[in-house]
Amino acid sequence: xxxxDGTIAGTIRTERPIASGTNGERRPAALIFLVxxxxxxxxxxxxxxxxxxxxxxxxxGQFSWRLFTEFPASSPDRAGARPAIxxxxxxxxxxxxxxxxxxxxxxxxxEEFADKRNWFNRLIELNVQNLAAVPSIVYGLLALAFLSMxxxxxxxxxxxxALALSLLILPVIIIATREALRAVPSEIRxxxxxxxxxxxxxxxxxxxxxxxxxxxxxxxxxxxxxxGEAAPLLVLGALVFLSFDPNGLLSGYTTLPIQIxxxxxxxxxxxxxxxxxxxxxxxxxxxxxxxxxxxxRNKFQKRW
Amino acid sequence: MTTVASTGGPAxxxxxxxxxxxxxxxxPRPGEFVIRLLLRIAAAITVVTTIGILIxxxxxxxxxxxxxxxxxxxxxxxxxxxxxxxxxxxLPLVTATAWTTFLALLVAVPLxxxxxxxxxxxxxxRLRKILKPLLEILAGVPTVVYGYFALQFVQSTxxxxxxxxxxxxxxxxxxxxxxxxxxxPTIASISEDAMSAVPQAMRQGSAxxxxxxxxxxxxxxxxxxxxxxxxxxxxxISRAVGETMIVAIAAGNQARLVANPLEQGQTMTxxxxxxxxxxSRVGSIEYDTLFAVGLLxxxxxxxxxxxxxxxxxxxxxxx
Amino acid sequence: xxxxxxxxxxxxATFAAAALLxxxxxxxxxxxxxxxxxxxxxxxxxxxxxxxxxxxxxxDLFRDVEAGVNVTVATSxxxxxxxxxxxxxxxxxxxxxxxxxxxxxxxxxxxxxxxQIVIANDGLAVVINxxxxxxxxxxxxQINTIWAPESEGVVTNWNQVDPSFPDVPLALFxxxxxxxxxxxxxxxxxxxxxxxxxxYSPSEDDNITVQGVAGDLGGIGFFGLSYVxxxxxxxxxxxxxxxxxxxxxxxxxxxxxxxxxxxxxxxNASYTDKPQVKxxxxxxxxxxxxxxxxxxxxxxxxxxxxxxxxQLATLG
Numbered sequence: 001x002x003x004x005d006g007t008i009a010g011t012i013r014t015e016r017p018i019a020s021g022t023n024g025e026r027r028p029a030a031l032i033f034l035v036x037x038x039x040x041x042x043x044x045x046x047x048x049x050x051x052x053x054x055x056x057x058x059x060x061g062q063f064s065w066r067l068f069t070e071f072p073a074s075s076p077d078r079a080g081a082r083p084a085i086x087x088x089x090x091x092x093x094x095x096x097x098x099x100x101x102x103x104x105x106x107x108x109x110x111e112e113f114a115d116k117r118n119w120f121n122r123l124i125e126l127n128v129q130n131l132a133a134v135p136s137i138v139y140g141l142l143a144l145a146f147l148s149m150x151x152x153x154x155x156x157x158x159x160x161x162a163l164a165l166s167l168l169i170l171p172v173i174i175i176a177t178r179e180a181l182r183a184v185p186s187e188i189r190x191x192x193x194x195x196x197x198x199x200x201x202x203x204x205x206x207x208x209x210x211x212x213x214x215x216x217x218x219x220x221x222x223x224x225x226x227x228g229e230a231a232p233l234l235v236l237g238a239l240v241f242l243s244f245d246p247n248g249l250l251s252g253y254t255t256l257p258i259q260i261x262x263x264x265x266x267x268x269x270x271x272x273x274x275x276x277x278x279x280x281x282x283x284x285x286x287x288x289x290x291x292x293x294x295x296x297r298n299k300f301q302k303r304w
Numbered sequence: 305m306t307t308v309a310s311t312g313g314p315a316x317x318x319x320x321x322x323x324x325x326x327x328x329x330x331x332p333r334p335g336e337f338v339i340r341l342l343l344r345i346a347a348a349i350t351v352v353t354t355i356g357i358l359i360x361x362x363x364x365x366x367x368x369x370x371x372x373x374x375x376x377x378x379x380x381x382x383x384x385x386x387x388x389x390x391x392x393x394x395l396p397l398v399t400a401t402a403w404t405t406f407l408a409l410l411v412a413v414p415l416x417x418x419x420x421x422x423x424x425x426x427x428x429x430r431l432r433k434i435l436k437p438l439l440e441i442l443a444g445v446p447t448v449v450y451g452y453f454a455l456q457f458v459q460s461t462x463x464x465x466x467x468x469x470x471x472x473x474x475x476x477x478x479x480x481x482x483x484x485x486x487x488x489p490t491i492a493s494i495s496e497d498a499m500s501a502v503p504q505a506m507r508q509g510s511a512x513x514x515x516x517x518x519x520x521x522x523x524x525x526x527x528x529x530x531x532x533x534x535x536x537x538x539x540x541i542s543r544a545v546g547e548t549m550i551v552a553i554a555a556g557n558q559a560r561l562v563a564n565p566l567e568q569g570q571t572m573t574x575x576x577x578x579x580x581x582x583x584s585r586v587g588s589i590e591y592d593t594l595f596a597v598g599l600l601x602x603x604x605x606x607x608x609x610x611x612x613x614x615x616x617x618x619x620x621x622x623x
Numbered sequence: 624x625x626x627x628x629x630x631x632x633x634x635x636a637t638f639a640a641a642a643l644l645x646x647x648x649x650x651x652x653x654x655x656x657x658x659x660x661x662x663x664x665x666x667x668x669x670x671x672x673x674x675x676x677x678x679x680x681x682x683d684l685f686r687d688v689e690a691g692v693n694v695t696v697a698t699s700x701x702x703x704x705x706x707x708x709x710x711x712x713x714x715x716x717x718x719x720x721x722x723x724x725x726x727x728x729x730x731x732x733x734x735x736x737x738x739q740i741v742i743a744n745d746g747l748a749v750v751i752n753x754x755x756x757x758x759x760x761x762x763x764x765q766i767n768t769i770w771a772p773e774s775e776g777v778v779t780n781w782n783q784v785d786p787s788f789p790d791v792p793l794a795l796f797x798x799x800x801x802x803x804x805x806x807x808x809x810x811x812x813x814x815x816x817x818x819x820x821x822x823y824s825p826s827e828d829d830n831i832t833v834q835g836v837a838g839d840l841g842g843i844g845f846f847g848l849s850y851v852x853x854x855x856x857x858x859x860x861x862x863x864x865x866x867x868x869x870x871x872x873x874x875x876x877x878x879x880x881x882x883x884x885x886x887x888x889x890x891n892a893s894y895t896d897k898p899q900v901k902x903x904x905x906x907x908x909x910x911x912x913x914x915x916x917x918x919x920x921x922x923x924x925x926x927x928x929x930x931x932x933x934q935l936a937t938l939g
């Protein structure tokens with residue numbers, strides 16, 4: 001049985017033949033090299049740990065229910081992140097509804113139906129790869145221009161933020177879905193076609209159901225990225241003081257990252273503590289989302 | 305595509321009746337035509353998005369360049385777009401962006417390549433399975449939180465308190481270094497993919513000739529994976545250029561030609577974020593300036609991305 | 624047997640519905656008990672970042688009275704606020720300077736009638752780093768030397784302002800061009816609105832200015848007195864021409880030329896047509912002194928309160 005470990009060129013990888021413990025491995029240069037490699041991992045993780053420790057220490061005074069139940073205020077002792085939490089929930093839910101079906105549909109077309117040798121389809125592929133690397137603030141500018149063109153005056157509405165974020169993560173969802181669709185072996189498709197199913201029936205009843213775990217994982221990861229984004233929403237006027245809960249698609253809103261940005265910019269220490277505490281909350285939510293994605297992938301992923 | 309042999313048997317659920325042999329087998333039903341059209345439209349939306357970005361950025365830029373000559377924009381050294389005595393030379397923004405990108409790479413390339421080499425060449429598969437997702441966490445931290453970390457810990461505590469450096473409340477250095485840590489996973493994961501793609505036969509040949517792992521890595525694997533590694537670094541550059549929140553929080557607001565990284569500066573993205581916080585009426589020069597800088601940013605990252613994609617293609621074809 | 628796909632779709636739909644339901648519940652007022660009269664609706668305010676904390680404090684307190692009213696306060700700067708206000712987009716414009724002629728003309732052209740209400744007083748403070756022990760007292764002339772347009776690129780060190788000052792580089796932070804604070808400061812110090820050197824760190828958000836000055840020994844900046852009070856531990860104000868900015872010196876007018884009134888401009892149409900706007904503005908004006916004290920602003924004098932009450936009476 002040949003074991004493929006999913007690398008780009010499908011390299012066959014068996015146990016490493018390079019023996020350790022030979023003279024060559026113990027030469028000083030080699031040892032220093034190994035130490036340097038370990039060091040790079042240590043530094044990278046060290047910074048991550050420093051970051052987490054910093055926000056936990058800085059925010060410790062502010063971990064209380066007030067963070068969830070109170071509105072922003074001029075004094076850090078009375079302020080909370082309630083509108084930001086609800087705003088994030090609204091924006092992410094709207095983004096999910098807008099972009100996931102669209103992304104899956106686009107990916108299905110590109111992977112299953114499009115003629116891959118056609119130059120136009122290759123252009124679309126190249127285009128998707130490009131869009132995935134466009135700076136996020138450009139998506140904010142795009143939404144701003146689009147809404148200005150439509151004559152929308154007050155851009156601080158949930159739909160606008162969701163629009164910008166949807167376009168931002170659409171390429172990510174398309175790429176992830178395509179990977180999931182590709183993982184389904186061609187035998188499945190061929191078998192289905194051989195039994196008289198049409199291409200669409202094959203996709204809808206065989207390929208898609210099998211790739212759902214991969215798609216779900218990709219979608220959740222994309223949404224967690226959207227949850228942490230602030231730049232496009234800044235451009236759309238999400239940095240605003242709200243005395244109410246966001247409660248509709250056309251409602252004013254702010255989000256957790258924007259609230260963190262707001263409080264970080266204030267000079268009082270109390271607000272920095274709030275920013276740190278909110279950062280801990282945000283990281284916690286992201287850990288849950290990513291954990292869910294990994295759980296789905298490990299539990300439901302089909303091994304063909 | 306994998307090559308696992310199928311175990312035989314029908315691919316459809318056992319309780320579904322076998323479709324009868326039909327002379328019309330395989331002919332698409334009319335509803336399917338609509339569905340396939342919808343799918344095609346969905347894919348086309350990605351193209352519409354790109355066209356939309358280009359249009360959205362270009363139209364105000366045309367208005368901008370009607371007022372400001374392109375040469376003054378690209379080569380002027382005074383950026384004061386909203387003042388009465390306005391100047392529109394974008395070089396201060398570009399140099400600040402270049403500084404933060406350079407500092408970020410200074411951190412990210414050694415750390416990223418080191419991590420990649422370790423994961424690809426030295427780590428056991430089990431260790432790899434644990435470390436790779438952990439490294440991805442670095443990419444998952446929201447950039448706002450990195451910004452807070454850069455301002456409060458790196459700039460305030462490390463630079464000013466511990467190291468007593470001559471620096472103010474904001475600095476390009478703090479923002480750049482933290483940005484570097486943020487893009488380590490980008491460089492690490494693509495480089496690691498590239499190095500893993502190098503056939504084992506080459507490593508075995510090198511070992512057979514008596515080389516140790518370091519020599520094999522540096523003299524055989526690295527050069528072989530070079531185009532992938534370059535692609536990774538170029539992608540890292542693209543991310544650094546486009547990053548907004550870390551610089552908006554920690555690098556400062558003053559558009560000036562940065563000579564000393566301990567000083568503050570305003571990058572292209574920092575300007576867009578800061579300017580967008582104010583109010584710019586559609587059609588005014590302030591509004592147009594926003595999009596002119598956005599267009600410049602978009603074109604720069606587009607160019608960088610094209611270069612990266614070409615390198616990726618090269619390394620994928622090599623084996 | 625439903626396919627796994629439709630099962631997951633069903634689960635997702637349930638979650639989505641639950642989330643929407645929860646957030647709908649979240650729309651209930653946060654304070655217990657019934658709101659006073661159950662007013663609902665939105666009030667939108669935009670403009671000066673100097674005045675914004677005042678409006679935010681008023682909105683905060685107002686929520687205890689009318690919990691169903693949604694007040695949004697944005698800070699695009701006095702100039703930015705007026706652009707939105709005269710386009711009919713906002714109900715209230717926060718302003719740290721009076722409306723300019725061009726802006727008034729714009730409002731008139733768009734049919735926006737408004738009422739100017741003095742809501743608090745302010746002293747525009749010039750601030751320095753707490754470790755700065757040489758510049759505690761400055762003259763208007765010295766401040767002008769530091770900030771004049773001609774000083775751009777030329778005056779870069781404290782010892783150029785006065786030879787007795789040490790050799791410390793100047794680090795300049797201040798309000799951006801959309802800010803009323805900017806307009807007022809440049810007018811008062813440099814003699815012409817908008818005239819200023821451009822090599823400083825501008826921001827519409829005064830908090831950034833505080834951060835900048837607090838972080839640099841040679842830092843100098845300017846913003847409203849309320850920000851000085853709030854950040855007294857990280858920056859300090861200078862005496863200008865011998866007068867230190869306090870509530871008293873601002874109210875009795877001795878802190879010149881940097882003493883100024885703060886305004887809110889209310890769109891008459893919003894006031895008469897939207898009961899929630901009327902309720903909020905009435906509350907704000909009636910409780911101006913209390914709100915000012917909560918937000919650490921210089922409250923109105925007795926005279927000013929009388930004038931404000933009169934103006935409101937004519938509006939309603």
